[in-house]
Amino acid sequence: MVASRDNLLLIILADLRHNVILVILGIMILISALYNIYVTHETRELVTKKEYLSQQKDNLMIEWRNLLIEEHTLDEHSRIRSVAGDQLSMAQPTKKNSVLVEIR
Amino acid sequence: MNRKRSTSRPKAGPQTRKKKVYPTYSSGRYIFVAVTISLIAVALISRLAFIQILEPEYLTNEADKRSLRVTSSVAHRGNIEDRNGEELAISVPAYAIWVDPKEVKKHFAFTKDEWENSVVVNPKTGLERHTKKFFYESKKWPALAEVLDIPMAELAKTLQKPRSRFAYLKRQVNDPVVQYVKQLKLSGIASQLESHRFYPTGEINANILGLTDLDAQGIEGIEKSYNDYLEGQTGKRRVRKDRLGNVIDDIEVLKEKKLAGNLQLTIDQRIQAVAYSELKRAVKMNNATSGSIVVIDIHSGEIFAMANYPSFNPNDRNQYQAYKLRNRAITDTFEPGSTVKPLVVASALIHHKTNVDEVIDTSPGWMNLGGRRVRDSHNYGKMHLGKILKKSSNIGVSKLALRLKPEELQQTFADFGLGNDTGIGLIGESVGRLPIRHRWSDFELATMSFGYGITATTLQLAKAYGILGSGGVQYPLSIIKGAKQPGEQVIPENIAREVVEMMEGVSEKGGTAPKAKVDGYRIAGKTGTSRKAEAGGYGDDYVAVFAGLAPATRPRFSIAVMINEPQGDRYYAGDVAAPVFSEVMKSTLLLTHVLPDGGDESYTYLEAK
Numbered sequence: 001m002v003a004s005r006d007n008l009l010l011i012i013l014a015d016l017r018h019n020v021i022l023v024i025l026g027i028m029i030l031i032s033a034l035y036n037i038y039v040t041h042e043t044r045e046l047v048t049k050k051e052y053l054s055q056q057k058d059n060l061m062i063e064w065r066n067l068l069i070e071e072h073t074l075d076e077h078s079r080i081r082s083v084a085g086d087q088l089s090m091a092q093p094t095k096k097n098s099v100l101v102e103i104r
Numbered sequence: 105m106n107r108k109r110s111t112s113r114p115k116a117g118p119q120t121r122k123k124k125v126y127p128t129y130s131s132g133r134y135i136f137v138a139v140t141i142s143l144i145a146v147a148l149i150s151r152l153a154f155i156q157i158l159e160p161e162y163l164t165n166e167a168d169k170r171s172l173r174v175t176s177s178v179a180h181r182g183n184i185e186d187r188n189g190e191e192l193a194i195s196v197p198a199y200a201i202w203v204d205p206k207e208v209k210k211h212f213a214f215t216k217d218e219w220e221n222s223v224v225v226n227p228k229t230g231l232e233r234h235t236k237k238f239f240y241e242s243k244k245w246p247a248l249a250e251v252l253d254i255p256m257a258e259l260a261k262t263l264q265k266p267r268s269r270f271a272y273l274k275r276q277v278n279d280p281v282v283q284y285v286k287q288l289k290l291s292g293i294a295s296q297l298e299s300h301r302f303y304p305t306g307e308i309n310a311n312i313l314g315l316t317d318l319d320a321q322g323i324e325g326i327e328k329s330y331n332d333y334l335e336g337q338t339g340k341r342r343v344r345k346d347r348l349g350n351v352i353d354d355i356e357v358l359k360e361k362k363l364a365g366n367l368q369l370t371i372d373q374r375i376q377a378v379a380y381s382e383l384k385r386a387v388k389m390n391n392a393t394s395g396s397i398v399v400i401d402i403h404s405g406e407i408f409a410m411a412n413y414p415s416f417n418p419n420d421r422n423q424y425q426a427y428k429l430r431n432r433a434i435t436d437t438f439e440p441g442s443t444v445k446p447l448v449v450a451s452a453l454i455h456h457k458t459n460v461d462e463v464i465d466t467s468p469g470w471m472n473l474g475g476r477r478v479r480d481s482h483n484y485g486k487m488h489l490g491k492i493l494k495k496s497s498n499i500g501v502s503k504l505a506l507r508l509k510p511e512e513l514q515q516t517f518a519d520f521g522l523g524n525d526t527g528i529g530l531i532g533e534s535v536g537r538l539p540i541r542h543r544w545s546d547f548e549l550a551t552m553s554f555g556y557g558i559t560a561t562t563l564q565l566a567k568a569y570g571i572l573g574s575g576g577v578q579y580p581l582s583i584i585k586g587a588k589q590p591g592e593q594v595i596p597e598n599i600a601r602e603v604v605e606m607m608e609g610v611s612e613k614g615g616t617a618p619k620a621k622v623d624g625y626r627i628a629g630k631t632g633t634s635r636k637a638e639a640g641g642y643g644d645d646y647v648a649v650f651a652g653l654a655p656a657t658r659p660r661f662s663i664a665v666m667i668n669e670p671q672g673d674r675y676y677a678g679d680v681a682a683p684v685f686s687e688v689m690k691s692t693l694l695l696t697h698v699l700p701d702g703g704d705e706s707y708t709y710l711e712a713k
Contacts, residue, residue, distance in 0.1 A: 044352035051343075051351040058177070065180075065196045072191055072304030077377035092694070095624040100700065103710045 171344045174358065175351070179336025180299055181320050182364035184313060184327075186373040187406075187585060192309050193327070195320070198300030199282045200275040201252060205268045207292030212239040214264055239263075244288045251284055252277070275318050276300045301327075305373065307415040308380040311431040312371070312530075312583070315418055324429055326367070326583070329531045336364030368585040370406035375399055378691040380411040383665070386684045387413045390648075390670035396433035397684060398566040399692055400662045402653070404588050405570070405579030407528070408661070408692065410434075410563070434526075434533045437559035438647045438666065441634030441677075442496045442616075444517070444555040446603050447568060448505055449489055451516035453599045457507040460602050463488050466499040473547040478502050493630060494609030496616050498554050505553030510544040513552065519578075519594040520568035522560050527580030527589075536560040555634055562649075566664035569629075569651045572607075573659030576600035604628045608656050611682075617650060620682035622690045624700040626656035629685065631677035636669065645669045650681035654689050655701040661692050 016023050084090040155163060184193040213219035213236040222236040239245065239260065249256045252274040262271050275298065282295050299320045303313060314325020322331035339361025344353035379397045387395040399409035416428040430436070452458040469483030480497050492500030505513055518524065523538025537559040544552075551557055560568075563581065571578045576595030607628035611620040616631045629652020635642040648667045653659040665681040665688075674680065693700075 044346070047352055047354065048346075048350040054177075062197055065194055068191055069194055069196065069302050069304055072194075076305060076308075077374050078308070078381050081377070081381075092691075095700075095702070100707050101710050102707065 171346070172342060172355065173345050174340055174342050177339045177341070177361055178297055178299070179338050179361055179364055181301065181316070181336060182334040182366045184334070184367045184369060186369055186371045186376070187408075188372065188374075189368070190373050192303065192305050192369070192371070192373065193313055194302050194304065195299045196302060198276045198278060198298055199295040200298050201273045201277055201282070201285060201293065201295050203263065203271050203273050204292045204294070205263050205265050205271060208263050208290075210236075211291045212237050212242065212263075214239045214260070244290055248273075248285060248288055248290060248293070251281055301418075303418045305377070306417045306419060308377055308411065309371070309373075310415045310418045311412040311429065311433075312410050313418070314431075315424075315429070324531075325431060326369070326530065329529065330367055330584070333365045334367060337362035370401075370408065370583055370585050371410070372408045372695070374695050375688070375692050376409040376411060379409040379688045380413070380415070382684045382687045383411050384413045384415075386665075386667055386680065390667060390672060390675070390680050392648075392667045392671065392680070393669040394432055394436075395665070395667045395684075396436070396562040397663065397665045397688060398433050398563050399688065400566045400570045400581065402570045402573040402659050402662050403579070405527070405567075405581045405591075406585075407563075407581060407583045409688070410583070431530065431532065432668075433562040433666075434528065434530060435561070436668075437534050437536045437561050438649070438668070439556050439558065439634045439637065440560045440565055441555040441632030441647065441649060442498075443565060443630050443632035443649050443651045443664075444522075444558070444568075445493055445496065445501045445553070446572065446607055446630055447516060447520050448501045448513065448553045449493065449606065450520075450572070450595060450599055450603045451508060451513050452504040453602065454516060454596060455508055455512050458489065458504060460489065464492065464500050464503055466492070466497050466503075469499065471499055471502070473502070473550055474545050476547045478547070478550050490606040490609050493606050494612065494615045496610075496631060498550075501553045502550035505549050506546060508549075510542075510549055510552075513549070514538060514540065516595075517558065520571055521564055521578060522558060522568060524564075526563050526567050528563065528583050530583065533563075534561055536564055555632060562664045562666045565649065565651045565666075566662050569653055569664065570662035571595060572600050572604055573628075573653040573662050574600070604653060604656060604659060607652070610652075615678075616676075617678035617682035617685075619678060620650060620652060620685050622654055622686055622693065624702040625654050625689075625693055625698075626701050627652050627654040627689065628656040628659070629653065629682075631682060633675065633677045646675045648675060648677035648680040650677050650685045652685055652689070654693060655698060657701040660696070660698050661689065663689055663692070 178197065180195040180197070183191045183195070185191050213222055213234075216238070219234060219236060219238045222234050223232050224235055225232055245259065246256055249259045254273065259273070262268075262273065265271065273293075277295075278300075285293060285295065298318075301316045301320065303309065312325055314327040314329075315323050316327050317323050320335070322328035322334065327334065337359065340358040342355040342358055343351045344355060346352050379399060383395050383397045386392070394412070394414060396412045397409065398407065400406070401408055410431070410433050412430070412432040414428045416423040416425065449458075453460070463486050465486045466480060467483050467485045469481075470477055470479040472478075478498050480495075480499050482495075484491070484495050484497055484500075487495065487497060487500060489500075491497075517538055523536055525533055525535050539557065548557060567578070567581055571594060574591070575597040576593055576599065577591035577597075578594045579591045580589050582589070605628070607630055608626060609615050610617050610629050610631065611627050612618065617629065620627060620629050620631075629650060632647075632649035632651070634647050634649070636645040636647055637643075638645075646669065648670050649665065651662070651664040653662050663685055665684045667677075667680045667684075670680045
């Protein structure tokens with residue numbers, strides 16, 4: 001008995017056993033706090049990812065606009081006309097060499 | 105440890121058994137420890153309370169300073185598209201390179217003296233070191249000047265400005281240049297995102313689209329008229345960033361991002377390109393000063409093409425000159441000349457002063473009105489109404505006009521939209537001049553019947569012919585694609601049809617404009633060659649106009665061509681403006697798949713499955 005009364009650890013444990021509800025509540029608070037940290041971290045990662053994706057979307061948009069400019073510079077109608085006429089020797093069909101097709 | 109304990113226990117054992125079970129209790133020590141620990145605890149708790157409750161702002165501020173950032177997300181100006189969704193104006197991000205001269209002066213010396221004064225001696229090693237670099241020895245600055253295309257002297261001047269903290273070095277720079285500048289790692293140089301407007305179709309649409317300034321505000325044309333719609337609003341958000349610059353938390357939206365609207369025009373770029381190139385060719389071939397052309401869809405009032413020459417390339421601001429920018433088709437008025445003759449015939453028919461079969465004697469080819477003479481180029485003799493238009497007889501229409509009251513003729517002109525706005529809603533539109541007064545001399549009435557004394561724009565003329573072509577229904581013109589607006593019957597339908605039929609003679613053999621013919625289609629039109637009024641009378645310069653409709657049996661398009669001041673032997677509209685009409689009308693009809701009404705096509709039939 002004397003030895004057990006001497007052992008501090010056992011005394012503490014005995015004391016805790018008396019207040020078992022408090023102990024459980026304490027542990028739950030701890031778990032909840034840790035989980036809170038985890039969720040916050042997770043949220044931040046998702047926000048970062050979203051930000052990265054929207055940045056990427058912006059970049060793609062810019063690239064698309066630049067490609068659009070390139071496309072329209074190349075497919076400008078007077079350019080096509082001159083390429084068709086001069087390089088490919090094409091001509092607009094006249095009445096003589098065209099046939100009207102009517103679908104009935 | 106165990107051994108030590110076991111050896112010491114026997115010694116201690118007897119001692120404790122002799123005296124007490126517990127070690128000696130010193131109350132002084134206990135109090136000292138207790139007080140010290142509780143003091144430390146109180147100190148910690150009060151510090152905590154101070155930080156958390158009494159003055160939390162300071163640390164919150166410090167934390168925010170290190171993590172809160174405002175990010176902006178740029179909304180680019182909306183695109184402008186043609187009716188088929190082809191972009192005519194596109195905004196892309198560009199950068200402005202700017203400099204903080206004070207920052208540059210901190211690191212670079214511009215004079216030898218300054219450079220030598222910047223020497224500091226390292227106290228440990230005794231070595232001399234310049235804190236500033238000598239500006240003219242650095243190889244980076246010439247590289248910067250070269251890539252930004254500014255003279256070195258000018259760059260140095262900008263950087264040496266006293267007390268200056270901000271100066272643009274170059275605006276509207278593209279991304280690769282910015283990357284290059286960043287790699288130079290020059291202190292005081294920074295870039296700022298802005299927007300660059302690009303017009304893929306260049307000079308073809310420059311007059312109607314207009315321009316934006318460097319701050320992306322429309323300053324001319326559609327860009328100005330619809331600036332509010334095209335303009336987006338850059339959004340601003342407050343966010344929290346971590347050590348690496350990643351956004352970890354969205355705090356609040358400071359300014360809602362507003363996406364810019366895209367604008368769709370009624371212009372068909374294919375037709376527009378043909379119209380511009382044909383017009384340009386005609387203006388150059390005839391050494392004219394300017395020209396305009398308008399193509400209108402009769403049954404909706406939509407403008408399919410509207411081109412002007414001279415124009416300029418809006419992508420090259422060095423070409424910018426105000427006179428080239430003007431959208432002449434809507435801003436410049438001229439006396440429409442003989443092109444109003446069909447309207448006079450229509451007026452006479454409306455007021456029952458003539459009938460379709462009437463034959464008018466125009467001999468001897470001239471007549472005197474109040475001491476002034478009206479003449480035709482030939483003595484045409486007796487003509488029916490169609491031939492009067494075909495030959496463009498001044499005597500013929502004058503005789504019709506003289507049967508009308510001036511108000512009646514004016515009312516008809518007004519019904520055709522002269523002297524009134526066309527509904528297009530662009531900045532700078534001119535309404536022309538249709539003088540309203542009560543007393544008209546016979547001569548004035550006669551001259552008005554062949555298009556003098558009133559002025560109109562090319563667009564108004566195209567609209568007036570459009571009203572003839574649509575069977576007397578006027579539609580408000582539009583250049584922005586939207587819901588079709590309801591038309592309004594302003595001229596009786598049968599009269600409009602009859603006048604169109606009469607106008608067919610103009611492009612036939614013996615008419616004033618055989619060159620206006622379109623292969624495979626019947627056209628109805630009218631030439632107009634009017635002398636230009638100048639101070640003190642009419643001068644030697646002409647305006648050549650052709651306005652017409654096709655196909656004549658079921659009109660679909662109305663085109664008006666105006667060539668201003670053609671020089672050379674052939675200045676008549678039939679030689680100058682009619683060929684442009686013919687080419688543009690041909691392309692328009694082919695591109696929009698209008699069924700030919702010429703009557704002698706090779707036909708084949710295909711059974712639909």
